[in-house]
Amino acid sequence: MPKIKYAILLMLFLLPALAPALEPPTDVKLTDAPNDDGSIVIMEWQPSPSENEPGFMGYNIERSMLPNDSFQMIAWVPKGAVEHEDNSVEAIGRNHYYKVVAINQNGDSAVSAVAGPIATTQSWFNTGKLNTLFGTFLFIAITLLYIYWARKGKLFIRRISGLDAVEEAIGRATEMGRPILYCNGIGLIDSISTVASLNILGQVAKKTAEYDTPLTVPTADPVVHAVAREMVKEGYKSVGRPDLFKEDSVYFITQDQMGYAAALAGIMVREKPATNFFMGYYAAESLVLAESGAATGAIQIAGTDQISQLPFFITACDYTLIGEELYAASAYLSKEPLLVGSLKGQDACKLIIILFVLLGTLAALIFRSDLIYSLFSIH
Amino acid sequence: MKKNIPMAIVFVLGVAFIIQFFIPSRPSQVAFNTMIEWDLIIYVFASVIAVDSLVRHHILKISRKSRGWGYSLVYLGAAVFMILAAVFSGTREGSFYMKVFNYALAPMQATMFAILAFYMASASYRAFRAKSTEATMLLISAFIVMLGLIPQGAAIWSGLPKLSEWLMLVPNMAAKRGITFGIGLGITATSLKIILGIERNWMGGH
Numbered sequence: 001m002p003k004i005k006y007a008i009l010l011m012l013f014l015l016p017a018l019a020p021a022l023e024p025p026t027d028v029k030l031t032d033a034p035n036d037d038g039s040i041v042i043m044e045w046q047p048s049p050s051e052n053e054p055g056f057m058g059y060n061i062e063r064s065m066l067p068n069d070s071f072q073m074i075a076w077v078p079k080g081a082v083e084h085e086d087n088s089v090e091a092i093g094r095n096h097y098y099k100v101v102a103i104n105q106n107g108d109s110a111v112s113a114v115a116g117p118i119a120t121t122q123s124w125f126n127t128g129k130l131n132t133l134f135g136t137f138l139f140i141a142i143t144l145l146y147i148y149w150a151r152k153g154k155l156f157i158r159r160i161s162g163l164d165a166v167e168e169a170i171g172r173a174t175e176m177g178r179p180i181l182y183c184n185g186i187g188l189i190d191s192i193s194t195v196a197s198l199n200i201l202g203q204v205a206k207k208t209a210e211y212d213t214p215l216t217v218p219t220a221d222p223v224v225h226a227v228a229r230e231m232v233k234e235g236y237k238s239v240g241r242p243d244l245f246k247e248d249s250v251y252f253i254t255q256d257q258m259g260y261a262a263a264l265a266g267i268m269v270r271e272k273p274a275t276n277f278f279m280g281y282y283a284a285e286s287l288v289l290a291e292s293g294a295a296t297g298a299i300q301i302a303g304t305d306q307i308s309q310l311p312f313f314i315t316a317c318d319y320t321l322i323g324e325e326l327y328a329a330s331a332y333l334s335k336e337p338l339l340v341g342s343l344k345g346q347d348a349c350k351l352i353i354i355l356f357v358l359l360g361t362l363a364a365l366i367f368r369s370d371l372i373y374s375l376f377s378i379h
Numbered sequence: 380m381k382k383n384i385p386m387a388i389v390f391v392l393g394v395a396f397i398i399q400f401f402i403p404s405r406p407s408q409v410a411f412n413t414m415i416e417w418d419l420i421i422y423v424f425a426s427v428i429a430v431d432s433l434v435r436h437h438i439l440k441i442s443r444k445s446r447g448w449g450y451s452l453v454y455l456g457a458a459v460f461m462i463l464a465a466v467f468s469g470t471r472e473g474s475f476y477m478k479v480f481n482y483a484l485a486p487m488q489a490t491m492f493a494i495l496a497f498y499m500a501s502a503s504y505r506a507f508r509a510k511s512t513e514a515t516m517l518l519i520s521a522f523i524v525m526l527g528l529i530p531q532g533a534a535i536w537s538g539l540p541k542l543s544e545w546l547m548l549v550p551n552m553a554a555k556r557g558i559t560f561g562i563g564l565g566i567t568a569t570s571l572k573i574i575l576g577i578e579r580n581w582m583g584g585h
Contacts, residue, residue: 037407037408133401139567192565196569222425229432262487287498288498323562327566350560
């Protein structure tokens with residue numbers, strides 16, 4: 001009996017030694033990522049032959065600035081991975097060394113050969129954005145060309161019913177002796193749709209000043225509030241009616257999305273504005289606002305570039321400016337040749353984009369080349 | 380002078396940041412992030428003006444006894460109450476201030492959000508009335524999409540989920556991308572107009 005016991009103990013002791021040893025990944029290659037600020041190294045390797053064995057977990061990525069010492073783990077990738085992007089390099093231009101360590105469930109590890117050195121460099125021009133640069137120059141050139149033509153003569157722009165209705169809506173409020181509510185949305189000043197909304201507010205303020213119609217502008221952002229107040233004030237001043245501007249007509253409410261919606265719904269129900277404008281950036285509160293306004297019987301004009309909110313505005317408002325129409329509003333309402341010229345330039349560029357999309361689709365279908373895909377990709 | 384200086388600042392910074400977009404190097408990124416952080420300074424001053432306007436608005440309403448002045452009273456009372464609560468109990472988790480926030484303000488926000496469901500029902504009723512050819516097409520498409528998303532749809536006809544998916548991924552996506560192109564150009568054109576000083580409405584008109 002003791003002999004059998006000893007034999008079992010010996011087997012248990014020798015069993016791990018008999019199991020196949022964990023093998024390391026091989027052929028670790030390092031590349032300095034192009035078009036970056038020098039913080040990215042791209043790693044590629046051949047997977048460990050032990051990957052298919054049970055208990056294999058993945059790889060630890062280790063980095064050091066010395067070839068034989070001070071390696072520290074910087075990332076872990078699961079089995080199956082054959083590449084990793086280290087985007088935490090801080091010392092640009094200094095040598096870095098890497099190791100890939102295979103790990104299994106027993107805690108065994110197998111270390112690859114040290115790869116490197118590699119020293120990253122920072123790029124001073126992102127060649128992946130060459131197509132964007134070309135597009136930007138083309139767009140600027142076309143827009144400036146149309147502005148030049150607009151200065152020379154009148155350019156035709158298609159009718160936008162939502163903008164034609166602005167004057168009608170202001171007139172209606174004047175006749176009814178009720179105020180106009182203008183909402184800039186919940187966007188911050190760095191949102192271009194908010195800037196476009198403020199541009200329209202300037203035009204609306206001029207018209208309300210001419211007709212002596214009360215204008216209420218509750219805002220959801222402190223900076224937007226400051227700009228909106230100046231724009232309304234200047235609008236009244238520009239038509240020679242600074243005396244009609246009331247300081248408390250433009251006021252801040254809250255930055256809280258649903259708090260803003262609740263406050264506006266309350267204003268609509270209590271003050272019953274004849275016209276509601278919803279221009280700018282909107283999220284889930286769009287339907288609360290538009291439906292509350294529709295329930296009070298107000299004429300409603302909305303405009304946003306948030307595609308997910310457009311169906312709600314289209315359903316609940318009388319007129320909706322869809323996407324680009326919001327940006328065209330300022331030019332359309334002011335009829336300034338310079339602004340109208342830029343609008344025509346925008347249309348011409350849209351035509352060019354349609355042509356590029358058609359050509360690109362055809363080229364991709366016929367040639368199936370990576371070059372075609374890269375021409376239309378932005379990195 | 381009042382308009383030329385802001386326009387010059389906008390032009391210089393606008394052009395600088397167009398160039399910055401194409402430069403990935405570290406100094407370029409640092410410059411960009413620093414400028415973004417400067418926003419905070421503007422926000423501090425703008426917040427003072429904003430809160431001042433809010434308090435003034437409500438005080439004026441109360442003093443004039445305008446319609447709904449009682450709500451203004453509630454608002455100012457609640458604002459003062461919350462400020463005092465924050466000062467005396469602190470804003471840590473478990474404080475009186477946080478209890479009011481969690482058990483009064485948060486449920487009110489959730490209530491407003493929940494009301495959306497009712498508004499959505501009334502809006503859907505209006506949108507899906509088959510008054511014209513377009514509205515009828517919308518109604519049929521919506522019916523197919525909704526039916527395709529529930530198990531009963533597949534039980535009626537196995538091809539319904541695929542048809543629903545096709546409607547969302549092909550005609551719907553095509554329309555969305557068309558709008559997105561327009562928005563992209565609109566954003567670029569508006570930015571360009573502001574940088575070049577063509578659009579001056581943001582300074583209060585021409």
